[in-house]
Amino acid sequence: MPEPILFYSTNHKSSPVTFPQALLKGIAPDGGLFMPERIPVIDKASRMKYKDLPYHEIAYDISRRFLVGRIPDSELRRITQESYNYPVPLEHVTGRKYIMRLDQGPTASFKDFAARMMGRLMQYYLQIENRKLLILTATSGDTGSAVASAFYGLDNVQTVILFPKAEVTDRQRKQMTTLGKNVHVLALDAKFDDCQALVKQAFADHDLDALSLSSANSINIGRLVPQIVYYFYAWSRLALSEDEKIIFSIPSGNFGDMMGGVLAMKMGLPVCKFIIATNENDEFPRYLETGYYSRIEPSKNCISSAMNVGHPSNLARLIDLYGGIMDEKGNILEQADRITMQKEIWSASFTD
Numbered sequence: 001m002p003e004p005i006l007f008y009s010t011n012h013k014s015s016p017v018t019f020p021q022a023l024l025k026g027i028a029p030d031g032g033l034f035m036p037e038r039i040p041v042i043d044k045a046s047r048m049k050y051k052d053l054p055y056h057e058i059a060y061d062i063s064r065r066f067l068v069g070r071i072p073d074s075e076l077r078r079i080t081q082e083s084y085n086y087p088v089p090l091e092h093v094t095g096r097k098y099i100m101r102l103d104q105g106p107t108a109s110f111k112d113f114a115a116r117m118m119g120r121l122m123q124y125y126l127q128i129e130n131r132k133l134l135i136l137t138a139t140s141g142d143t144g145s146a147v148a149s150a151f152y153g154l155d156n157v158q159t160v161i162l163f164p165k166a167e168v169t170d171r172q173r174k175q176m177t178t179l180g181k182n183v184h185v186l187a188l189d190a191k192f193d194d195c196q197a198l199v200k201q202a203f204a205d206h207d208l209d210a211l212s213l214s215s216a217n218s219i220n221i222g223r224l225v226p227q228i229v230y231y232f233y234a235w236s237r238l239a240l241s242e243d244e245k246i247i248f249s250i251p252s253g254n255f256g257d258m259m260g261g262v263l264a265m266k267m268g269l270p271v272c273k274f275i276i277a278t279n280e281n282d283e284f285p286r287y288l289e290t291g292y293y294s295r296i297e298p299s300k301n302c303i304s305s306a307m308n309v310g311h312p313s314n315l316a317r318l319i320d321l322y323g324g325i326m327d328e329k330g331n332i333l334e335q336a337d338r339i340t341m342q343k344e345i346w347s348a349s350f351t352d
Contacts, residue, residue: 026215145175218256227260282349
């Protein structure tokens, strides 16, 4: 059995922690985001076996590689079975182009895939430690509804969700605000980036340590690991040979979805390229083209409200993965290998 993986901060000023610690803390003490010290590699033989496995079994195998030594196999298998009890269709468009239908979960958001598993993992560890947790999450729409649904009724978790009142759809608002019990929702006269900044500020405020805060945003590594799975799943259903490369086109806001894909590639998934599409909040396409990064303040309000992010938190992880350092405010302290990044990622911004 391989050694358990530790998780370090993208700011490199905190000590590495275990997966349960990273999951329950949400964000590193130095304000950075957690990343695995070692990225497990999935060989061709294992990858080819996925062709005959249901989604929850692929989720079990991939998650186990990050959680080895941190949870019994039987518990992890139970969690993946409970989390993924709905279909994941690959809808044919034309030729060999497909849409991966990540809208089949309870809130019709791709974030159901991460939130459901994350909530059950948190509940497992909290029950073992006999602890309570307060989840503090910012949303521009779909994260809030997915997190509210995933954490609703969990005994050891209270959930507080912040959202910009003018920038979520009516359906998303109702999905968040009509549950009650352990789900508490606050509408702010603000932008998503303001909501997210408040969440990060709360984590950095030691006067709030007694609240046992954690996050269910994609800043939490517990959101990222489950999002690796559907990239392997899509390839396993579509690839005609063990080495055939795939292109993923990903609409992007806070870039957690994209990071799941890039981590899948680093784990050995044959990817030709990632196409990263943003709305008018074009800070990343500009950075990829010019090497200059400037956050957009305030973020632009576009019809794709869940993508209205002027500074994607997960860029710190992407920069880190390519050898650079970006702090939580978007300052690049060390340049990443942008030449390699450009070979693997293409990005563009689109107006309404």
